[in-house]
Amino acid sequence: MIGIGIVLLLHVLLIYALVSGLATSAIDVIKKPLEIKIISAPPAPPPPPTVTPPPPPQLTTPPPPYIPPPLIQVQQTPPPPVFAVTTSVKPAAPSKMAPAAAPNTSVSAVCPNVGSIAGQLQDSFQQIADSDGLTSANVVVGFTISASGAVSGAHIVSSNAADVDGLALQGVQGLRCNGQGQAVQVLAPFRFTTN
Numbered sequence: 179m180i181g182i183g184i185v186l187l188l189h190v191l192l193i194y195a196l197v198s199g200l201a202t203s204a205i206d207v208i209k210k211p212l213e214i215k216i217i218s219a220p221p222a223p224p225p226p227p228t229v230t231p232p233p234p235p236q237l238t239t240p241p242p243p244y245i246p247p248p249l250i251q252v253q254q255t256p257p258p259p260v261f262a263v264t265t266s267v268k269p270a271a272p273s274k275m276a277p278a279a280a281p282n283t284s285v286s287a288v289c290p291n292v293g294s295i296a297g298q299l300q301d302s303f304q305q306i307a308d309s310d311g312l313t314s315a316n317v318v319v320g321f322t323i324s325a326s327g328a329v330s331g332a333h334i335v336s337s338n339a340a341d342v343d344g345l346a347l348q349g350v351q352g353l354r355c356n357g358q359g360q361a362v363q364v365l366a367p368f369r370f371t372t373n
Contacts, residue, residue, distance in 0.1 A: 256371040259296045288323060288362070289355040299349045303370040306341055315339035315370045317346040323364055327357035335365060342370060 306312065317339070321332040332350040334343050346368045 256300070257369070258293070259299065259368050259370065288327075288358065288364075289353040291352075291354050295349050295352050298352075299345055299368065300370065302345055303342060304372060306345065307370075307372045310341050312339055312341070312370075313372050315342040315368075317342055317368045317370075319346050319350050319366045319368065321350050321364055321366070323355045323358065323362045325357045325360050327355045329353050329355060342368075345370075 303312075303315070307315075315338060317337045318335040319332055320335045322330050324330060329350060332347050334347070337343050337346075346366075349368065350366060
């Protein structure tokens with residue numbers, strides 16, 4: 179009820195204002211000429227000063243990375259001494275019998291202990307090399323393997339280090355060889371290197 183009373187009160191006041199002439203004076207205010215002014219825009223600010231960028235830095239390639247030397251030097255094992263076997267026996271006149279099998283001339287097959295002898299010689303050569311200042315030596319020894327396998331007639335064919343000749347002859351005398359049914363002439367090259 180109170181809401182209806184307030185609405186009625188507002189209507190009564192509005193009607194009184196219209197009747198008493200308050201509305202006419204409001205219309206007179208609206209009828210007056212309107213003044214319009216054109217306001218100019220404020221002046222534009224001056225442009226900022228031009229700043230030249232600094233030149234780009236000179237780029238150079240960086241130095242290569244440091245790679246330290248290896249802490250442990252790996253030494254290659256020297257190759258084992260090389261033995262070559264040749265035969266200088268002239269073949270006999272052809273016979274009517276079936277030909278015999280050719281003798282085996284491979285030193286490692288004829289003399290099975292050649293590997294152990296080579297290792298012993300290398301150790302002895304290291305001692306000679308340390309005292310005489312040698313780094314390598316090449317010696318060729320000629321000898322004969324008999325039909326029964328005995329080694330005989332060892333002699334130096336060529337050598338570039340006379341201090342090692344006795345060592346090579348000692349190695350040949352230590353060989354234990356298998357007989358091939360006939361005498362075989364052998365040339366054994368010894369190549370010694372320091373460790």
